[in-house]
Amino acid sequence: xxxxxxxxxxxxxxxxxxxxxxxxxxxxxxxxxxxxxxxxxxxxxxxxxxxxxxxxxxxxxxxxxxxxxxxxxxxxxxxxxxxxxxxxxxxxxxxxxxxxxxxxxxxxxxxxxxxxxxxxxxxxxxxxxxxxxxxxxxxxxxxxxxxxxxxxxxxxxxxxxxxxxxxxxxxxxxxxxxxxxxxxxxxxxxxxxxxxxxxxxxxxxxxxxxxxxxxxxxxxxxxxxxxxxxxxxxxxxxxxxxxxxxxxxxxxxxxxxxxxxxxxxxxxxxxxxxxxxxxxxxxxxxxxxxxxxxxxxxxxxxxxxxxxxxxxxxxxxxxxxxxxxxxxxxxxxxxxxxxxxxxxxxxxxxxxxxxxxxxxxxxxxxxxxxxxxxxxxxxxxxxxxxxxxxxxxxxxxxxxxxxxxxxxxxxxxxxxxxxxxxxxx
Amino acid sequence: xxxxxxxxxxxxxxxxxxxxxxxxxxxxxxxxxxxxxxxxxxxxxxxxxxxxxxxxxxxxxxxxxxxxxxxxxxxxxxxxxxxxxxxxxxxxxxxxxxxxxxxxxxxxxxxxxxxxxxxxxx
Numbered sequence: 252x253x254x255x256x257x258x259x260x261x262x263x264x265x266x267x268x269x270x271x272x273x274x275x276x277x278x279x280x281x282x283x284x285x286x287x288x289x290x291x292x293x294x295x296x297x298x299x300x301x302x303x304x305x306x307x308x309x310x311x312x313x314x315x316x317x318x319x320x321x322x323x324x325x326x327x328x329x330x331x332x333x334x335x336x337x338x339x340x341x342x343x344x345x346x347x348x349x350x351x352x353x354x355x356x357x358x359x360x361x362x363x364x365x366x367x368x369x370x371x372x373x374x375x376x377x378x379x380x381x382x383x384x385x386x387x388x389x390x391x392x393x394x395x396x397x398x399x400x401x402x403x404x405x406x407x408x409x410x411x412x413x414x415x416x417x418x419x420x421x422x423x424x425x426x427x428x429x430x431x432x433x434x435x436x437x438x439x440x441x442x443x444x445x446x447x448x449x450x451x452x453x454x455x456x457x458x459x460x461x462x463x464x465x466x467x468x469x470x471x472x473x474x475x476x477x478x479x480x481x482x483x484x485x486x487x488x489x490x491x492x493x494x495x496x497x498x499x500x501x502x503x504x505x506x507x508x509x510x511x512x513x514x515x516x517x518x519x520x521x522x523x524x525x526x527x528x529x530x531x532x533x534x535x536x537x538x539x540x541x542x543x544x545x546x547x548x549x550x551x552x553x554x555x556x557x558x559x560x561x562x563x564x565x566x567x568x569x570x571x572x573x574x575x576x577x578x579x580x581x582x583x584x585x586x587x588x589x590x591x592x593x594x595x596x597x598x599x600x601x602x603x604x605x606x607x608x609x610x611x612x613x614x615x616x617x618x619x620x621x622x623x624x625x626x627x628x629x630x631x632x633x634x635x636x637x638x639x640x641x642x643x644x645x646x647x648x649x650x651x652x653x654x655x656x657x658x659x660x661x662x663x664x665x666x667x668x669x670x671x672x673x674x675x676x
Numbered sequence: 677x678x679x680x681x682x683x684x685x686x687x688x689x690x691x692x693x694x695x696x697x698x699x700x701x702x703x704x705x706x707x708x709x710x711x712x713x714x715x716x717x718x719x720x721x722x723x724x725x726x727x728x729x730x731x732x733x734x735x736x737x738x739x740x741x742x743x744x745x746x747x748x749x750x751x752x753x754x755x756x757x758x759x760x761x762x763x764x765x766x767x768x769x770x771x772x773x774x775x776x777x778x779x780x781x782x783x784x785x786x787x788x789x790x791x792x793x794x795x796x797x798x
Binding site: 258259261262263265266267305309472475476478479482483488491525528529532533536539 | 686687688689690691692693694697725726727728729731741742743744779780
């Protein structure tokens with residue numbers, strides 16, 4: 252053990268964090284106290300661990316130390332807070348470790364972490380606050396890091412997180428052990444939040460993709476954590492697989508100028524095969540449960556793209572069927588639009604165009620709708636109508652990246668008249 | 677005698693390593709492996725995907741398939757080595773070398789009763 256190499260300490264503190272903060276939150280029933288207790292424990296760990304080596308159970312060590320420091324603060328009147336009921340502070344930290352193993356109740360572990368995540372996605376919080384709070388509290392990213400990933404000032408992010416914490420403090424967080432139904436409801440909310448974190452990173456445009464990719468990695472870390480706690484939940488397998496398969500393409504999604512490279516044009520040798528292998532393994536596991544769900548279906552679609560060595564190897568018939576299943580689970584015009592792209596590959600642009608006509612009223616402000624529509628029209632040789640659709644798409648684009656994306660389609664369609672995938676990137 | 681060296685470590689912690697740290701550990705480990713390979717004492721080496729990708733088959737009648745790793749412990753099996761050693765002491769020395777390259781966690785050492793070299797292209 253090299254004493255001046257602290258990488259292992261950082262990793263140990265990061266990985267112990269959800270369990271430790273979760274346990275401290277159960278104990279003190281106050282997010283700020285829990286977080287502060289954990290920070291204090293980390294400071295002591297940074298002093299003690301380089302000399303004594305890592306404790307047998309870092310999370311248990313941090314919980315014990317954090318708890319004792321906070322209790323001392325409360326006793327000395329530094330904190331305006333009642334003492335927790337079961338007050339068993341240990342004054343001598345050096346002896347603490349041998350006793351810890353017996354004293355910490357491991358059965359809380361799962362629910363502590365789930366509660367902590369669940370607190371962050373409280374229904375009263377807007378999505379942006381949920382994500383920011385989770386990254387701060389659960390992942391332990393600094394306000395500066397989060398601000399950077401969200402492309403806002405540090406002061407603005409600080410304010411966002413403070414607001415979220417205040418709202419959570421005022422809300423009624425249940426601390427009794429959840430029942431099966433409640434546990435699965437929490438799991439659904441938490442999964443949705445992890446998906447949001449991932450999307451923040453994934454939907455970045457090329458020039459910010461590098462800055463925001465840590466969000467994707469953090470989301471994957473949280474998804475794996477959740478899956479380890481609930482290892483027989485097929486939808487959590489599906490979520491994790493989906494994130495892995497999407498992130499596997501990260502190195503191929505943008506060119507040197509930060510321009511989007513469409514799925515068909517990506518250099519597939521840049522796809523991360525290790526992540527793909529893990530994603531595929533998880534889908535295989537999930538399917539055995541015969542309890543399908545939206546994450547599993549989306550992961551299965553991503554898997555079909557990942558399995559295709561060349562774009563023309565893509566099994567569009569299966570993708571069409573999977574989008575059909577997704578439409579039943581989560582009816583949405585955007586899903587139908589995606590399905591139409593698959594249909595255009597299987598049955599041709601005529602059938603695809605017919606499929607998206609009814610979506611027009613609901614997607615009249617969605618730039619992808621007009622991009623896709625323009626592509627179908629162009630494939631049918633109706634170039635004038637296509638041009639109108641593309642102009643509309645460019646007018647609706649929210650960012651220069653989106654506009655560039657549409658222009659690229661136009662250029663591509665000019666270049667070749669073969670049916671192409673328009674949506675995926 | 678062939679021995680397997682099974683690598684246990686806290687998966688959460690290893691999963692929290694930065695890319696750079698992970699790469700540097702792998703590099704140090706491959707230096708130890710190269711030395712053994714030159715002596716013709718290194719068999720297959722594997723690093724496994726996370727335990728979340730594991731499936732367990734319980735050999736009951738009929739067999740039961742479960743999600744996740746077999747043992748629920750603080751540390752998970754993350755990989756293994758097959759090495760040649762005359763006796764346990766020799767293999768313990770190798771394990772110590774590996775342990776220096778990658779501190780923390782545990783290696784389980786167990787003699788191998790059946791070994792198939794296999795012929796797959798990894």
